[in-house]
Amino acid sequence: MTYLSKTLLLCAGLALAACTNADRFGGANGGAGGAGSGAFEPGSAQDPKSPLYFQQTVGDRVLFQVDQSTLTPQAQVTLDGQAQWLTSNPEFNATIEGHADEQGTREYNVALGARRSNSVQEYLVSRGVAPNRLKVVSFGKERPIEICSEEACYAKNRRAVTVVSVVPVS
């Protein structure tokens, strides 16, 4: 990836952040900040180097079909963005959390969630993220984000979430 295209992608991301978040928060940050740093508070969702930006703008999660751990084309687009962000922000490591919906037995779902987090890890590594920056874990069906017992909720629960955190200084 060249420097130019990276900058373009970040700018695109910034523009998007401005669109979605300025409306939500009434554009309170408008006009603040010096040239080159953008109009945002450091660490806020507008800061492209913040975990919040990663979560909301890059997209921290990918969804899976029933019983599957194969990445959909849409998931691959999200993961391309994650790989890009992680490559640009080497001070962060990531834990990939695999999850399953409630339609399955408890221990099988732990194993299924592990397959999902592993798919994401392998993809990110294939896109240049160092394997030692990535950890995988599975929560099976223990931590749904949506609690209804319908496919609309199940679809959001069958997920792998990439959680970034600053590498501790050793």
Next chain:
Amino acid sequence: MKQFLTLLMALTLFIAPAAAQSPGPLRIEIDEGVIEPLPYAVPDFVADSGAGAEFGRNIARVIAADLSGTGLFRELPKEAFISQITSFSSPVQFADWKAINAQALIAGAVSVDSQGKLVVRFRVYDVFAGQELGQGQQLVGTQDGWRRIAHKIADQVYSRITGEGGYFDSRVVYVAESGPKDKRAKRLAIMDYDGANVKYLTDSAAIVLAPRFSPTGDRILYTSYETGEPRIYVLNIANVNRRVLETQAGTMSFAPRFGPDGQTVVYSQTQGGNTDLFAMNIASGSATRLTTTPSIETAPSFSPDGSQIVFESDRSGTPQLYIMSSGGGEARRISFGQGRYGTPVWSPRGDLVAFTKQSKGRFHIGVMRTDGSEERLLTASFLDEGPTWAPNGRVIMFTRETQGAAGKAGLYSVDISGRNLKPVTTESGASDPAWSPLQN
């Protein structure tokens, strides 16, 4: 928190029979089709000393709850009694009990001895034969342990009438649940099989899953997210000390089960997205890999003799049940019905495997023979899973979770005949029960 039960119990012969007893006609054949519950009476146990009165009432109530709870016995109400039992040594007026159709009569006496120990004597009568069924016995224990004494008496009555082992003097370890579905707090809890004497073994700081008893009932294996990822712990029930079982670094491990030797632990280990079965010697920590397929292998369960393991695998494309030698190697599939099969648990009698089945959007608890034949589904609901066997292999307890945003998990039990499905009372939500062996 109630002090952990320390029960000193001596089971002693109380009265030698005048002659060798021949088995009376009083008998329930559990295997027969429809069962008319056997009517029985259990008057309050007679208080031989002042302190015994409340124990006498309470012990009779627990015995009745145990027996009637099986669905095989029906208690006759006190109001129907013609005779009263006012003395343990007076002759029984069989005609009076016959008149109200009490087929079995359980009579007992309670006293507190000079050391403060509870002394309980009991006799079981076959009313229509006009004689005792088996021998009278005396049990001695702590006053705190009065429920266990009652369960032991009920086990005796159940055994003498059905010819099967009892299961009332047993415990259940489970996961106590609270809070909403997306932030559910879980902690390990242990209770008597009937829900009494609950004790919490862990706090709810970390998710815990699927506990299992050791063959002697003194330790528990379970999975916890204490360190952020699933790892296996072994907990000593008496002192609540726990330690992690060190598995290979960089892996997740879960689904641990004891072998019948109490030393071998079989479990799932995940590396690179692939979950296989491993066995570890709990003392030495040395592990062997049992499966090598790229599919998911989990939810193992030893045969009672320790020679084989039944487990769940999706090597065929969907989760199904397989049996292999406990040393690993080739496995044979035993589930062939429509749907997905999981959580197989080998019966303590060795004859059956209980399992969870998902089919057409419903969950079932079922049993099949170990060759996969004679599959029978015992339950059906939105979500039933995780069967565990009563020590006598006649009853199964499992988790039932209700549907929707307010969905809650609770424990249920059902006979292997499919009869007598009922909830098990717990203080909070509950899941993942595991039934202990009979206590000593």
